Amino acid sequence: MELSFGMLFSIILIIIFIAFAVYGITKFLNLQKDIQTKTFVDNLNYDIDKLWKSQGAQPVTYAVPGNVERVCFSEDEFEKDIDLEIRGEKSIETYDIKHAKLSEDFSKGQGGNCISVEKGKIALQLEKEYKETLVTIRK
DSSP states (O other), X not given: OOOOHHHHHHHHHHXXXXXXXXXXXXXXXXXXXXXHHHHHHHHHXXXXXXXXXXXXXXXXXXXXXXXXXXXXXXXXXXXXXEEEEEEESSOEEEEEEOSEEEOTTTTXXXXXXXXXXXXXXXXXXXXXXXXXXXXXXXX
16 A cells, blocks of 8 residues: 555654644743743842841742752852752752842751752741841741
8 A cells, every 4th residue: 555645745744743842832831940930039039139128037938840859059258149059850050149148057957058849839038137238048
């Protein structure tokens, strides 16, 4: 049984369309994770800036993408800011957090300077005392 040229061409086109659809869906889902990560970083920066301009304490909870396993903080002594590492299954993304410092006991306990993600969320405590220049981040 022989297939005509038109039938073979149609089968090839169908395979190409399915491949492009799978590629497009994959890119769209990755874009969603990138947007969710960027929203987390923007919200954290916003909350720190808001508290930096005043004083007080604020418990905060943030949603992170499902592929994120840990969120790690490290202080940069030269630039006087904090580097935020979002560690996922295959990648590590780094962002800068301004106007903040880690609490002295942040690295103590389980995980060091990292916070494990539980059910797609992380919880932090942001504090700024009177006459302090930076917001303190606590676990």
